[in-house]
Amino acid sequence: MDSKKGGCPLGMDRKIDRRDFLNGVAVSAATLAMMAKAEAQQTPGMQDDPGYYPPLQHGLRGSHPGSFETAHSLRDGTFWDHAEKPEDTHTVYDLVIAGAGISGLSAAYFYRAAKPNAKILILDNHDDFGGHAKRNEYRLNGHLELMNGGTMLIDSPHPYSAVASGLMTQLGIDPVALSRQCDKPEIYKGLLPATFFDKETFGQDKLVVGRTREDDEESPIPWKDFLAKTPLSPKAREDVLRVQEGDIDYMPGLTSAEKKDKLSRMSYYDYLAKIVKVDPIVLKFYQTITHDEYGVGIDAEPALDCWGFGYPGFKGLKLDPGPIERMGYTAAGYCTGGSPTFHFPDGNASIVRLLIRSLIPEAMPGHTVEDVVTAQANYAMLNRKGAPIQIRLSSTVVGARNIGTPDNSKGVEVAYARAGRVFRVHALNCILAGYNMMIPFICPELPDEQKAALHELVKIPLVYTSVALKNWRAFHKLGVAGISAPGSYFSGVRLNWPVDIGDYRSVRSPDDPILAFMVRTPCQPGLTEKDQHRAGRYELLQTPFETFERNIRDQFARMLAGTGFDAASDITAITVNRWPHGYAYEFNPLFDDFSIPPDKRANVIGRKRFGRIAIANSDSGARAYTDSAIDQAHRAVGELLAIGAKGPG
Secondary structure (H helix, E strand, O other), X not given: OOOEOOEOOOOOOOOOEOOOXXXXXXXXXXXXXXHHHHHHHOOOOOOOOOOOOHHHOOEEEEOOOOOOHHHHHHHOOOHHHHOOOOEEEEEEEEEEEEOOEHHHHHHHHHHHHHOOOOOEEEEOOOOOOEOOOOEEEEEEXXXXXXEEOOOOOEOOOOOOOHHHHHHHHHOOOOHHHHHHHHEOHHHHOOOEEEEEEOHHHHOOOEEEEOOOOOOOOOOOOOHHHHHHOOOOOHHHHHHHHHHHHOOOOOOOOOOHHHHHHHHHOOEHHHHHHHHOOOOHHHHHHHOOOOHHHHOOOHHHOEHHHHHHOOOOOOHHHOOOOOOOEEOOEEOOOOOOOOOOOEOOOOOOHHHHHHHHHHHOHHHOOOOOOOOOOOOOOOHHHOOOXXXXXXXXXXXXXXXXXXXXXXXXXXXXXXXXXXXXXXXXEEEEEEEEOOXXXXXXXXXXXXXXXXXXXXXXXXXEEEEEXXXXXXXXXXXXXXXXXXXXXXXXXXXXXXXXXXXXXXXXOOOOOOOOOEEEEEEEOOOOOOOOHHHHHHHHHHHHHHOOHHHHHHHHHHHHHHHOOOOOOOHHHHEEEEEEEEEEEEEOOOOOOOOOXXXXXXXXXXXXXXXXXXXXXXXXXXXXXXXXXXXXXXXXXXXXXXXXXXXXXXXXX
């Protein structure tokens, strides 16, 4: 690249907080030693090390180096070729849980509620608890700044079940009250959405303020005026205006039910291309509008679901409001009402922290839903010897088998790998609360039909990125808080959510440092949804941090051109939360057989209890929402409790 003042214009040659060091914060010698060790290991060390605190780790996170290699070797059939013989810990638990995400922690919560004296061990392959509910924590000029590294917020197109809403209440979470008290949209008052048109897709780099294709709210800038500033051709502008505001019935003579039936069997892409008949460049404008919700573009999502979520182009059809049924449940609740919504500053990591506080109070100081946001987790308390509940991180479960036949199991033997060694523990019961596809390798004695079902649900890959900025003057100068980028590497960027809760305060002044959120969903249009997820997973595992960083800096520089923003100096830290196995797959009528009876669906077959081994995760519910993870945990615990206590052999 061209040089600028002796360095790269994007700042790729500059030292930033990529992984281990904190901006402007003095740290202890013990913490520095831990960080030096972490640099060598590409992990923050072991959870009992002094100063261990994974939320402060930056660089490549999510499915981070050190978290997946053991699982991949187990999948590839090579793990036991080089692994040591398991060391028996001679420890017996009432329950061993594989996975410290929301489902695994909820399972521990429900099991302990039924058996208060139960001894529970929770194992997780990551260096932090929470699974996809990941917390990114920064100190910017001494101010605490938080962002979600995974699960974004309490939100579902369906009302929460009595079980899920009951757990929220028990944890002290009232989304309606919290939203009313804590949301501070006035911080960004006067700032509008914007769309960035990149030259590779649209022929010209141009940021146009006032609208995005996702807009479903009133804007002071009419669509016609907005479109006049874009690099789109007059024909393309007319077509976008027709999609956004048109009142044409493109399916005359059909009833609402007949229209819905047709829309359920065609993609949103085909609806716009073949029914609405828009210019090809308009299809590129809308292609990634579904990325945030479904993890694929409009070529792989039913038009009916897109109507249900309020995407444009359907006004003239005058469809009757009502539920959209997908495999027996409502797929989209935009038109029918869903759950209350609330965004903690760290996303649903705060739900995880409240579960930790309930299970191991010493690990999470405080008493309220407000103070958990700023609480300093004590990781040394998670894995205390002899404690009734232990959470053991950086521990990959590599085997789970019934003691005796599944029909007459006396307990479960669980093997896990940690720090180069393999250990074995025994338990009365076991819940596998991790990734569905790994379960057949962990439990090879499962029936072939169940293994096939577990392999069928391919998780949605995605990237959630936190970018620390020296200030947000450029955004303020442009008058924007968020930018949609339909053709760019990251499909969108927005300033951190404005939320005040407890002692946590959002940034007010444009002169102060702030976090920005970016999202990328890797997919390959033209393939089936599952094949797109497989291709995206492969891409993410092959992409180094430097590639993400270069694209982040390049995109910021181009979007904010002319504002004085300097990508080399104004970006001070980056956390790339890479999730090759991200959100749960939801059945898609374009590619899945909806005539399959409920008891024959892959998620139902896959989650069947196998002796004293139960399965709980959002995959089991075929729904990528927090309430599904909670509901499936409750089901799995109920299945084990119904067996009765025989005691491990």
